[in-house]
Amino acid sequence: MARHGIGQPLRRVEDARFLTGQGRYVADIDLPGQAHAVVVYSPYPHALIRSIDCAAARAAPGVLCVLTGADALAAGLGGMPPLFMPHGPAGPHGYRTLRPILVADRVRCIGDRVALVVARTLDEARDAAERVAVDYEPLPAIVDLEASVAPQAEPIWPECPGNVAFELRHGDPAATAAAFAGAAHVVRLRLRNNRLTAAPIEPRAALARHDASSDQYTLYCTSQNPHGVRTMMCDSVFHMAQSSLRVIAPDVGGGFGLKSNPHPEDALVLWAARVCGCPVKWVGTRSEAFAADNHARDQVVWGELALAEDGRILALRADALGSVGAYVFSAVVAPIEFSIGLIPGFYQVGTVDLRTRAVFTHSSTLSSYRGAGRPEANYLMERLLDQAAHEMGIDRVQLRLRNAIPVGALPYRTATGMVYDSGDFAGIIKACLSAADWDGFSEREQASRSRGYLRGRAVAGYIEQGGRFNERMELRFDPSGGLVIVSGTHSHGQGHATTYAQMVGDWLGIAPERIGFIQGDTDQVAFGRGTFAARSSLLAGNALRMAADAIIERARPLAARLLETATADLEFVDGAFVVAGTDRAMALTEVARAFYRPLGLPAEFGIGLEAQGNWSADPPNYPNGCHVCEVEIDPATGAVRIDRYTVVDDVGTVINPLICAGQVHGGLGQGLGQALLEDIVHDPESGQLLSGSFADYAMPRADDLSSFDVRFLGTPCHTNPLGIKGVGEAGAVASPPALINAIIDALRGQGVDHIDMPASAARVWRALQNAAAEHIGAGSHT
Amino acid sequence: MTTITVNGKAVTVTATPDTPVLWVLRDELGMTGTKFGCGMALCGACTVHLNGEPVRSCSLPVSAAAGHKITTIEAMSVTPVGSAVQASWLALDVPQCGYCQSGQIMSASALLAKNRTPSDGDIDQAMAGNICRCGTYNQIRAAIKDAAASMSGRG
Ligand code: FES
């Protein structure tokens, strides 16, 4: 078994279908008699809807129905509330919005859904959608965070003057002020976290069927969390029992947090299927995705670090504005909270005073995207540390080592209330520096310089929180003794069918390729919470362990009976019950078959062999690690090339190193994409979206990303039996500061000491030009 | 009516001449291995071969494909290069969500059909039109080299 077991680079069992075009994604599914839906989206960031005239659309060829916000109200359909709000001492606080599935009166963002057109063919639906005449009265829009909280700003929601949906705080302002007053040195930065979009290559899609005779609905959708979609649809929109809706999330082409949320289109196709009496399919286009999908990040933060003479961190202060867009939607509270809660990182910070305000703007809603607040937090701390090292003349590495929480101080409670259980933070920094050949930099730098290039490097540590909520997993033997994992999580790239089978195979002594896997169907999986927030390995892993142990304990008495011995005499070894000290044995699969015998089994054994396990992310785990980035910059063009990138991660127990490395590569791609290329931009005056396609929104491509050197140096997590820490977000967290600090390091000699993300060639070139101009200007005054 | 050759078979399709090949494949011929990602020749998800050259089927009108040979992911396992690429993809655990991978495999096999010893630069150039949001580039590069080695090993 060991060859397949935990820690082995087992090849993914799900790959074969993806290599032959046999994957089955929502857009690949057609139901007999299906009609096609097109959504009419608001082209304005802010406007009153004076009227909607649907007559011409309804009369267009092939049209089955045209639905508006007024129809939704008349049908008694509800809206979509946020999944949760922050909880204060007096209960949930903040201004909670209800996002309508179709907006009837006032649109508050580009991409607000205004009408739905269903026709026999997609072309007919598109033609008819163009005939929906919406009479808008455009109004001024606020798309900038600081403009939205300015004193004279118009409220985006009349009941929420000031445009702050909620505010979160951590720390002790008085103690922090005192520490700042006594500090030898203070560094200050104002940073921007650029607005991003998840842009999975599979656009969102939904296909619904309604069976009038049983009043049962089925929804195929591109979801990371089908049970969550079911809950939102049934509890909030349709007000019906959850058993009346079956949600199926088949192969899903990347989620990254975007698809962990239900979306208005899920509700719209369900409703339209009922109205039209036939299945209704909607597949988003790329431009619709840019305009109407949730966006992410979009934060402005003012940060200050107080240090003692020797570089010890005394105190940290930060004040942030985090965007929520036009509505408080889905899980946006999570990134806003993490964006301050994790700023101290794995450093000893005496006292903190942290605040963030969640701000409405007339823009698409924001939500979780790989990292969800953790990259924002880490970016501030690591930028402050490099700035402090520069200003104080302390070596960057020494400054980090001096402040890293020592192993002896674990478990360590941070000033923001997180408890780190395990890790070796100084150790992982040193390991990464040596893997990256940090000391060999000067030779490489000289080589770059001789070719006319600038070279810079940076080191960035990170710690983040993995896992959220609880999860439930089932192991089920069929009557022939075959084992199936019934998963409450949802794999859409993470390779669960492989890693779960690898673990269970190890524990139950069954070859992983013989273990079946079911996920993503609310009728087959009793309950689950899906996959997001680097939660699956921790929660599903430990839940599976519980289930596997329960299977062995349930099977043991029947095995004893069949082997005519006492349960106490049985050992479970390599997939079989063995009578201790003899060669008499019975395979678990055979015992499982016996559980289905029609006769001869006492009732207490029940029928069938299955078990459920569950695990909770309380306490969560803290993946951590270190990144070293080296860049080469062409001063003539400003183009940045990532020349070397090294990661050493502590994700605790590694279940499958190949899959873990893939997760880190993916996170790096997205983190480096944020730092170098990606930017959702609105025109500040009109509020129009300027980055609405892959031509304007630069995605990381093969030639943007160097080969990564990714290594694992795990210290097992102490708060779960498997020692697992999450891996899904890790790569995205430390890569933005690692890259930006490396760029600044390369440019410091030219007089540049700040650059914002994304560090496009144009932006780097301009920074170099400005610095040169200032230098000349300064020279002419002396 | 347009007659095109898909994976060696001549088929006559009823789509209007300006219909992109992507939608002819998916909607009319029921071949869903080729994916939609952008519709503007900017992501590579829809890559097929036209007479062996990688093209973006979302931006290729079916009229322009008449009389030419279209090859899709569904036929790749029967070509020597395609099967070598698939084997290396499997060995190096390339796919994550899988959605972009049809296009990646089409681009990679077109590269290897012409260049059995691609450099990193050749690979980047051939693959830069295929976005993978899951970030599998590292493994794609390794798998292309692995496939190149396995083919030259076979002689
Ligand atoms: S769908 Fe053709 S290139 Fe994106």
Ligand code: FES
């Ligand atoms: S594997 Fe998911 S987009 Fe490439």
